[in-house]
Amino acid sequence: MGDLRLMKGNEVIAEAAIRCGCDGYFGYPITPQSEVMETLMLRRPWEETGMVVLQAESEVASINMMFGGASSGKKVMTSSSSPGISLMTEGISYMAGAELPGVIVNVQRGGPGLGTIQPSQADYFQATKGGGHGDYRLIVLAPNSVQEMNDFVDLGFELSFKYRNPALILTDGVIGQMMEKVELSEFKPRLTDKQIEEKYGEWIASGKKPDRERHIKTSLEMVSEVQEKNNERFQAKYRAMEKDEVRFEAIQCDDAEYVIVAYGVSSRISQKAVVLLREQGIKAGLLRPITLFPFPTQKINQLTDKAKGFLSVEMSSGQMIEDVKLAVNGKTKVEHFGRMGGVIATPGEVVDAVKQKLIGG
Numbered sequence: 001m002g003d004l005r006l007m008k009g010n011e012v013i014a015e016a017a018i019r020c021g022c023d024g025y026f027g028y029p030i031t032p033q034s035e036v037m038e039t040l041m042l043r044r045p046w047e048e049t050g051m052v053v054l055q056a057e058s059e060v061a062s063i064n065m066m067f068g069g070a071s072s073g074k075k076v077m078t079s080s081s082s083p084g085i086s087l088m089t090e091g092i093s094y095m096a097g098a099e100l101p102g103v104i105v106n107v108q109r110g111g112p113g114l115g116t117i118q119p120s121q122a123d124y125f126q127a128t129k130g131g132g133h134g135d136y137r138l139i140v141l142a143p144n145s146v147q148e149m150n151d152f153v154d155l156g157f158e159l160s161f162k163y164r165n166p167a168l169i170l171t172d173g174v175i176g177q178m179m180e181k182v183e184l185s186e187f188k189p190r191l192t193d194k195q196i197e198e199k200y201g202e203w204i205a206s207g208k209k210p211d212r213e214r215h216i217k218t219s220l221e222m223v224s225e226v227q228e229k230n231n232e233r234f235q236a237k238y239r240a241m242e243k244d245e246v247r248f249e250a251i252q253c254d255d256a257e258y259v260i261v262a263y264g265v266s267s268r269i270s271q272k273a274v275v276l277l278r279e280q281g282i283k284a285g286l287l288r289p290i291t292l293f294p295f296p297t298q299k300i301n302q303l304t305d306k307a308k309g310f311l312s313v314e315m316s317s318g319q320m321i322e323d324v325k326l327a328v329n330g331k332t333k334v335e336h337f338g339r340m341g342g343v344i345a346t347p348g349e350v351v352d353a354v355k356q357k358l359i360g361g
Helices: 009-019 035-043 059-071 082-097 124-128 146-163 173-177 193-200 224-244 264-279 297-303 320-328 347-359
Strands: 003-008 024-027 052-055 076-080 102-108 139-141 166-172 179-184 248-251 258-261 284-289 291-293 309-314 333-338
Touching: 003 009, 009 035, 009 076, 009 102, 009 146, 009 173, 009 179, 024 035, 024 059, 035 052, 059 076, 059 082, 059 102, 076 082, 082 102, 082 124, 082 166, 102 146, 102 173, 124 166, 124 291, 139 146, 146 166, 146 173, 146 179, 146 224, 166 173, 166 264, 173 264, 248 264, 258 264, 258 297, 258 347, 264 284, 264 309, 264 347, 284 297, 297 320, 309 320, 309 347, 320 333, 333 347
Parallel strands: 024 052, 024 076, 076 102, 102 166, 139 166, 258 284, 258 309, 309 333
Antiparallel strands: 003 179, 139 291, 248 284
16 A cells, blocks of 8 residues: 545645656646645655746746746646636647647636636636637546546646647546545656656757757747648647547446436536436446546447437536537437536436436426
8 A cells, every 4th residue: 555645636736746756836826726836835845856846926927937847848737727727828829839748737616707716617618629729639637536636647747748738637626625535656756857858859948959950849830831730740649649548437337328427526426326316226327538638439429329318417507518419429318417606516416407307307
């Protein structure tokens, strides 16, 4: 058994960053995410591993600091909550266009605008459809437990460097604030500058070498035909993600006549709803997307062979439902149930929604 702790989700994000060999964290406080930076400041990792922890003057500054660190091959990350991520979207788009890795954590709160400080899942479009401009995608991981908050930091870095593309951990105020038992990861040493050069020297900005052209890290390209080629390369990368990186959890879906699709805290609520529905003789199942991009389209489509209906459960007015509908492709009914503005649904409400929207009574 590893290092077991009782910790808050936001605290675990900070601890996982230190343990996975993160080089730098650049952030700005905002509820319900502030404990990530507060924990890092209390832990003082610069004394332990040399990791840089810096409160930037704004979210705009923090994402651009990430751009600089990522350009040199460093493991860099930031965290924020919904309005703060909105401010970062230009920089995130720049990182995607410059093919730079990095991990961004969004502990969602209700919107639009400043909205509320209570939990929400209304940033799905922003996360999965490219919140900034251009034809780009983020790798999007959706934890539903404090343990996955730990695990997905290292996984986010792994995928981000594999594809040279930013990765987003899309969580919410419930998972960020709740406390659970977690097994912390083993410590990984930070890479030295020499190791970074050996591993990523073909693309990082590490000083002009006599045997190669300059590595200029930018998303700007003034020649349209060249930029089109760049975009074709990006799209091929996203298709590779869709082929190799889809992750999901299927719970009692083998014989399910009614399938709930939910992620994050909504999936935990829905899992209890599945238990209650089964107790009433209704064959319900839960399909939990772990990667929101790439989305488990193929798996959902396969479930249409037996399922009579799908219910997309989200703490929003209905965003993920669009991807569920595309996956079902008109083969059966797809409905939505959600609460908004920071209101958290109950398992009983999900049960009622399945009966009313899918079964008809």
